[in-house]
Amino acid sequence: MKIGVVTFPGTLDDRDAARAVRLAGGEAVSLWHADTNLHDVDAVVLPGGFSYGDYLRCGAIAAQAPVMQTIIEKANEGLPVLGICNGFQVLVESHLLPGGLIRNEHQHFICRDQKLIVENVDTAWTNQFTLGEEITIPLKNGEGGYIADGETLKRLEGEGLITFRYSEVNPNGSMNNIAGLRNARGNVVGLMPHPEHAVEPGFGPDTKVAMRSGVDGLKFFTSVLKSLVEA
Amino acid sequence: MPKIIVEVMPKADLLDPQGKAVGNSLKRAGHNVSTVRIGKRIELHFDHTPTEADLEAAKKAAADFLSNGVIEDVVAVTVEA
Amino acid sequence: MPKIIVEVMPKADLLDPQGKAVGNSLKRAGHNVSTVRIGKRIELHFDHTPTEADLEAAKKAAADFLSNGVIEDVVAVTVEA
Amino acid sequence: MSITIDTTKEAKATPDKHQPWKELGLKEDEYLEIKSILGRRPTSGELAMYSVMWSEHCSYKSSKIYLRQFGEKVTDEMKKHLMVGMGENAGVVDIGEGWAVTFKVESHNHPSYIEPFQGAATGVGGIVRDILSMGARPIAVMDQLRFGDVSNPDTRRVVDGVVAGISFYGNCLGLPNIGGETVFDKVYQGNPLVNALSIGALRHEDLHLASANNPGDQVILFGARTGADGIGGVSVLASETFDSTGPAKRPAVQVGDPFAEKVLIECCLELYAAKVVAGIQDLGGAGLSCATSELASNGNAGMRIQLKNVLLRDDSLTPEEILMSESQERMMAVVPKKDLAAFEAIVNKWEVEYSVLGEVIKEPRLYINWGDEEIVNVPPRSVAHDGPVYERPVKKPTWITALNKDTTANLKRAETADELATQFVEIVTSPNQASKSWITDQYDHYVGGNTALAMPDDSGMVRIDEKSGLGVALATDANGRYGYLNPYEGAKLALAEAYRNVAASGAKPLAVTNCLNFGSPENPEVMWQFKEATAGLADGCLELGIPVTGGNVSFYNQTGDVAIHPTPVVGVLGVIDNVARRIPSGWQDQGHNIYLLGETKDEMDGSVWAGVIHDHLGGLPPVVDLAKEKALAEALNAASEQGLLASAHDLSEGGLAQAVLESCLRFGVGARIFLNELKADYAIDDTAALFSESTARVLVSVGREDDVKFVGLCEARGIPVHRIGVTDGTNLEIQGIANWELENLANAHANTLPELFA
Numbered sequence A: 001m002k003i004g005v006v007t008f009p010g011t012l013d014d015r016d017a018a019r020a021v022r023l024a025g026g027e028a029v030s031l032w033h034a035d036t037n038l039h040d041v042d043a044v045v046l047p048g049g050f051s052y053g054d055y056l057r058c059g060a061i062a063a064q065a066p067v068m069q070t071i072i073e074k075a076n077e078g079l080p081v082l083g084i085c086n087g088f089q090v091l092v093e094s095h096l097l098p099g100g101l102i103r104n105e106h107q108h109f110i111c112r113d114q115k116l117i118v119e120n121v122d123t124a125w126t127n128q129f130t131l132g133e134e135i136t137i138p139l140k141n142g143e144g145g146y147i148a149d150g151e152t153l154k155r156l157e158g159e160g161l162i163t164f165r166y167s168e169v170n171p172n173g174s175m176n177n178i179a180g181l182r183n184a185r186g187n188v189v190g191l192m193p194h195p196e197h198a199v200e201p202g203f204g205p206d207t208k209v210a211m212r213s214g215v216d217g218l219k220f221f222t223s224v225l226k227s228l229v230e231a
Numbered sequence B, C: 001m002p003k004i005i006v007e008v009m010p011k012a013d014l015l016d017p018q019g020k021a022v023g024n025s026l027k028r029a030g031h032n033v034s035t036v037r038i039g040k041r042i043e044l045h046f047d048h049t050p051t052e053a054d055l056e057a058a059k060k061a062a063a064d065f066l067s068n069g070v071i072e073d074v075v076a077v078t079v080e081a
Numbered sequence D: 001m002s003i004t005i006d007t008t009k010e011a012k013a014t015p016d017k018h019q020p021w022k023e024l025g026l027k028e029d030e031y032l033e034i035k036s037i038l039g040r041r042p043t044s045g046e047l048a049m050y051s052v053m054w055s056e057h058c059s060y061k062s063s064k065i066y067l068r069q070f071g072e073k074v075t076d077e078m079k080k081h082l083m084v085g086m087g088e089n090a091g092v093v094d095i096g097e098g099w100a101v102t103f104k105v106e107s108h109n110h111p112s113y114i115e116p117f118q119g120a121a122t123g124v125g126g127i128v129r130d131i132l133s134m135g136a137r138p139i140a141v142m143d144q145l146r147f148g149d150v151s152n153p154d155t156r157r158v159v160d161g162v163v164a165g166i167s168f169y170g171n172c173l174g175l176p177n178i179g180g181e182t183v184f185d186k187v188y189q190g191n192p193l194v195n196a197l198s199i200g201a202l203r204h205e206d207l208h209l210a211s212a213n214n215p216g217d218q219v220i221l222f223g224a225r226t227g228a229d230g231i232g233g234v235s236v237l238a239s240e241t242f243d244s245t246g247p248a249k250r251p252a253v254q255v256g257d258p259f260a261e262k263v264l265i266e267c268c269l270e271l272y273a274a275k276v277v278a279g280i281q282d283l284g285g286a287g288l289s290c291a292t293s294e295l296a297s298n299g300n301a302g303m304r305i306q307l308k309n310v311l312l313r314d315d316s317l318t319p320e321e322i323l324m325s326e327s328q329e330r331m332m333a334v335v336p337k338k339d340l341a342a343f344e345a346i347v348n349k350w351e352v353e354y355s356v357l358g359e360v361i362k363e364p365r366l367y368i369n370w371g372d373e374e375i376v377n378v379p380p381r382s383v384a385h386d387g388p389v390y391e392r393p394v395k396k397p398t399w400i401t402a403l404n405k406d407t408t409a410n411l412k413r414a415e416t417a418d419e420l421a422t423q424f425v426e427i428v429t430s431p432n433q434a435s436k437s438w439i440t441d442q443y444d445h446y447v448g449g450n451t452a453l454a455m456p457d458d459s460g461m462v463r464i465d466e467k468s469g470l471g472v473a474l475a476t477d478a479n480g481r482y483g484y485l486n487p488y489e490g491a492k493l494a495l496a497e498a499y500r501n502v503a504a505s506g507a508k509p510l511a512v513t514n515c516l517n518f519g520s521p522e523n524p525e526v527m528w529q530f531k532e533a534t535a536g537l538a539d540g541c542l543e544l545g546i547p548v549t550g551g552n553v554s555f556y557n558q559t560g561d562v563a564i565h566p567t568p569v570v571g572v573l574g575v576i577d578n579v580a581r582r583i584p585s586g587w588q589d590q591g592h593n594i595y596l597l598g599e600t601k602d603e604m605d606g607s608v609w610a611g612v613i614h615d616h617l618g619g620l621p622p623v624v625d626l627a628k629e630k631a632l633a634e635a636l637n638a639a640s641e642q643g644l645l646a647s648a649h650d651l652s653e654g655g656l657a658q659a660v661l662e663s664c665l666r667f668g669v670g671a672r673i674f675l676n677e678l679k680a681d682y683a684i685d686d687t688a689a690l691f692s693e694s695t696a697r698v699l700v701s702v703g704r705e706d707d708v709k710f711v712g713l714c715e716a717r718g719i720p721v722h723r724i725g726v727t728d729g730t731n732l733e734i735q736g737i738a739n740w741e742l743e744n745l746a747n748a749h750a751n752t753l754p755e756l757f758a
């Protein structure tokens, strides 16, 4: 299974995302922002970083990139797409997911091991989790506050599109503790925290068992591989 | 040379954490403001005096790209001498 | 209710990385802008029609606190209806 | 607007024209020296070049004679791992398996006081370009910060801006921040210190040098466009005290664009991989003046440059301003003609702008034209390397004898358990001892996926090779209070602490970098401090057998006549064959034995206890014994290789009290501590047992099954070892003194900085 990992100028976590794909058993294919060709990948990851410096609005300039035009088209046809942090912002700016992400309420960048509740397991990227499961993956952002108007929030809640919620601490002032969303079809998922930083023992968050041994993020990638096999 | 100014503000009913933080500071310093909101002033410079067409193009860019309609409003697109 | 608008821009001599990135993006999309600069539009709202004193206070805050004189200029402080 | 150009022809024709050498920071004899080198008066462009390149910041004119000893006090054994030593942009150390690393720490102190956010941000940007210019991929950053007193309102402005600037630039570059230092002290009020360190990794064959030696090679400037940023920054900001009146019309600060730098990094790495770059140099202080003259001088060659080819952001720049501009995110490459097309393809791919400025020539002469007019015609060596060297007057301060006599002997010590417990809490929650997580949480330490250790552990550690697990550890330290009491010992103490931190994490110390922050070199007493500190550091490195590979000097950190404490920041790099065996700084499991390694003496002078409890600074700093540090490091290394250590945490500021608390808080595991045997064996009281800052000590926890082996290992090596407790529960109990719920201590420790600055 080939999973594309997009690199925009200013993308930072592309190598980490590719490593996560490999550790999950997939083949990582790097996709270039200026290329409209997706090279026959079966799914796409939009990794974290500061595409185009996050200038203007996070993800806004990247959303205009040639590669995104193809991804938007294919996502609407069902291609699994995961947007992590800056990738989530790109998805929102591309209108593949609703709402917006703004400056953290406390005005600072924050990097922490974040607890999340998995609220939805019927997506291409979350089917290996159990509903209500608490997971810990790193969060690191300056503009991760999720906002949407009342109507949109109501719809997200009503249709069960909220996929992850912050647990214990709301690190950035997100409305309704929203950490991640899915689209109606379940092929597109975006979240602020970084599953690709919790995939390899020794380099993830601390756990009760051992330092830096958390690998809760791996299931995002095994989920998509599973859904592709079954598709 | 005249330029085009695009002004973008966060939507009135949405959270503006930066404005809130600045507003609180101003209040602490004794200003009697009620609310502060912080948006963007985007200056588009040209090598020539901007034409009607440039203004039309700027208005379109303001709506499609320079602002995000989900969370922001374009409050003005004007030519400034 | 009228409000006070403070407009702050990066100093002309200094790099404005944000404006540069947005300018490049607009050029790629076919706009014929030469340079883009991005600053702030800060709206100060009051519970009353701002007075002369409020405007004076806003001008002072604009210079001392709302802008950083080392890298930014206050381009206008005005009352807007 | 027309610009009047001062040409070499004009210079010959008007030999007596008055020139503003003084305003540019040159001394009269320096100006005369320039005239004699050129055989005429310099053009204004040449004057600009010489003035920045001969400034203290670029020429090291006051420090050079002392820095030499870092290259002289070395053995062949020490040089064994050194691929590139001092003098290049950064030193390069062979770490085995075909890998090398390059690392360096640099100051951006003065700019960070004027404009904290941009000053700190561009400080990170500058040091990362230094690393990049060696051919390495930058892999991590660290920051060493000194701020004024927490109660001074200006401190908040500086703290907020500096931390946000480092966070913004480093995070945006995708470089994990793996550690640093944060100290508050009123001596830094008008002179905060913002030092930034970067480390990069490269394969041996990828080493690049800043040298142009092949005639015909093209000289290319690429990256950001040149603007009016920081013009005069080098001479005005970095070399003179603030009251000097420099040319103030142009901005004195630079604005950074980390996005542009990130793209530049990827672009350069692709250029290196394509082997199209014969020489490369970053543009930092002194901009083009520095890059052209250094590249040519290093290659014993010359250059012909057309200055009109420089891509500008602002057409109104004069040729002199272009030569001096410190616009960020620029690099200069020397590219063989045959590789030009390949070079262009790569920079175009990354949408990086470039222009060919000229070419390398055989004659060792730097010719710079502005259109048809020749505005610079100089020997590059005279600009870049043969600048003035001073042997400034040195005078041992008269006040130091009295200071050293004013010991802590007569300070009142706690008499009751309650008093001790109160002091304990007061110390561990004081701004310098409290948790730094309010700062470090603003830094990304995950990016890259190779961070094996970061704050709050003793050193930062990154994996270099994903297959073998080979990695490096880095720690930096400096204690200005010790440095003030005795600069020679102070420098050694900084070295010893950084060395101990690296050893405590399981790595083997290999090499040293430093950033020497001092007052004005024109003050003989400061010069004495500098002389002592450099001697201490060089002697210490020789004793430990690890070489200095590079560093940076920052003088003029003083307000009026008052200098900062001598603050020699020392960074130690270690290597570890597999990061999987790294050691955390806190206990992870219940029921482990806690051992204190090393000897505890009653050494309270200069300590945190003296500072926090008594607001006292006097006497002599703790004795440093590097042979003992070395033995301790070797024991830790052996124990770690045998997998005997569950945790290790060095003792430093705040002594045992601080180390015990931090070890508990790392994973939230409590402990019962007993001090009686320790006190009896060393004939010390509770105060000394808890708060003495004796060196060469480490606190470790060991699983019961490894106990005998571990104690045997220490005893065989002559390392004093005391069992002082056991990990247990969720309380910290110090028998006979106090019993705290860890959660309460954790909150108090964590809340100090947010309460001050959030």
Ligand SMILES: Nc1ncnc2c1ncn2[C@@H]1O[C@H](COP(=O)(O)OP(=O)(O)O)[C@@H](O)[C@H]1O
Pocket: D142, D143, D144, D145, D177, D178, D179, D180, D181, D182, D436, D439, D440, D454, D455, D456, D457, D458, D459, D476, D477, D501, D650, D652, D653
């Ligand atoms: N400004 C900073 N940037 C990054 N890390 C920091 C900073 N200040 C402190 N730290 C980290 O916090 C931890 C505690 O710092 P400190 O008590 O000074 O360590 P030590 O005493 O071992 O030198 C260390 O891991 C250190 O690297």
Ligand SMILES: [Mg+2]
Pocket: D457, D458, D459, D501, D649, D650, D652
């Ligand atoms: Mg330590």
